[in-house]
Amino acid sequence: MLGLALKEPYDIMEFELIDEPGVVIQNRDQFNLPTDPEKNVAGVVLLAALEKAGINKGIKVTIEKRIKPGSGLGSSAASAAGAAVGANKLLGNIFSTEDLVQLAMIGEKLATGVKHADNITPCILGGITLIRSIHPLDIVPLASPDLFVTVVHPQIEVRTADARQILRKQVYLKDAIKQWGNIAGLVAGFMNNDRGLISRSLEDVIIEPVRSILIPAFDEVKLRCKEAGAMGGGISGSGPSIFMLSENEDTARTVGDIMKNIYDEIGIENYVYVTTINKNGVEETASRE
């Protein structure tokens, strides 16, 4: 529902308009993702973009993924959003922001089984965004506060579909009310850049207590990072990555060291990123046209 874009990690995608209709995918990474466009997150988005544009051409894309699939860092959203934005540039900026989100959701659906825009929208717009509703799509850009983000990706597999399944279908009204307060507080905190309010509101009483069971040492990570000065944080996406927000870079780095030590000690391979909120979303770095 609320999503934010990170500066790092990021994927690199190169696009080329080709005469032959269809989509050609080349992977330049170690993930062995499908090159059949019908089975590739970026592929289905590019096919849909070509169809929507109604032109008799094709797109060749070279993908260098740096965001690990299954990390909870929105890897599929990055592929999907990158493909939508890339196709749009190639085709002459014919799509609206809403078109781009709708196109990218086709990729998110392929990856996660669910058409959602929580991760795609910040990839496309940058900053922190709210998706109020999917049907109809209602996108609300909120803010791009100057906060530091530390993320740890412990190398265990939590598939999004599993993480969704363990959620209960019903929740206590008293918990739902508490959560409404926290979400309202978080939105107001981001919009007013009220860091105390953001910190107090970074509390998920519904999803996190259930999903965090799948993430080793989650409670310890959260507790010790907050003791070290982090504003707060939680599960990134459906996990297993954990994010923490900090007001300054020093704290963000200390938080990263704490995360690394905890997972090193229990022998779980891990990657730590210390980064900021990406204010721009998908970026065009060079064009050969």
Added chain:
Amino acid sequence: MLGLALKEPYDIMEFELIDEPGVVIQNRDQFNLPTDPEKNVAGVVLLAALEKAGINKGIKVTIEKRIKPGSGLGSSAASAAGAAVGANKLLGNIFSTEDLVQLAMIGEKLATGVKHADNITPCILGGITLIRSIHPLDIVPLASPDLFVTVVHPQIEVRTADARQILRKQVYLKDAIKQWGNIAGLVAGFMNNDRGLISRSLEDVIIEPVRSILIPAFDEVKLRCKEAGAMGGGISGSGPSIFMLSENEDTARTVGDIMKNIYDEIGIENYVYVTTINKNGVEETASRE
């Protein structure tokens, strides 16, 4: 959780510091509310204020209620907030905003059985406020948009305690998620003065479908007011009053006529108020000191 202060209706309260310890209550209205301070919403607040101040004096208050008790318009909150602010002025502005809210909650608890600050806080601060949490108390002033508010109070009795009881203890996660989106949208809409977003977010999928059963013609009122141009609305407090927001006074007046006609036709006595959002909260109109 979110509350807003109205310009009208309002109560009038006159305070006087007296030598004899304790609280003396005089009513100047037709509601026959208790004059025993222990049983009167304003009374318990004044007693608590005197105790907190630790002075050996008393307060005499004359109360002219114009907000009907049991209307869902925050009548008890008005008495409680008025008493807290009045006592504070008499005692030399010794209380913080949080003190005032804490004091007024004692009155709200007497009236409704629940210590909540959703109605009290906008009475004290004006505008639209968010209570993120009661324990600990976390007050977030949001905004004071220039919107018009139409309220109808159909003369049927819905006791707050009853309205609370019919709520289910559990809600569907999918409904809770929808509600999180709407609350986040509402907060962002009020803060950005984005009237389209406010309008789209004025949808309660959890409480309203249950509580509105107790309010005759609720669905018809809402539908016809929106057809006439109202941005949206819902149940005021725990009912039976219904509020609608409008962007301009003409629409707000038309909406008031529609409300009146619907209840006149089905023979339910009703009061309609066309007013604005009160930006200041409790106001001191004159002082005899």
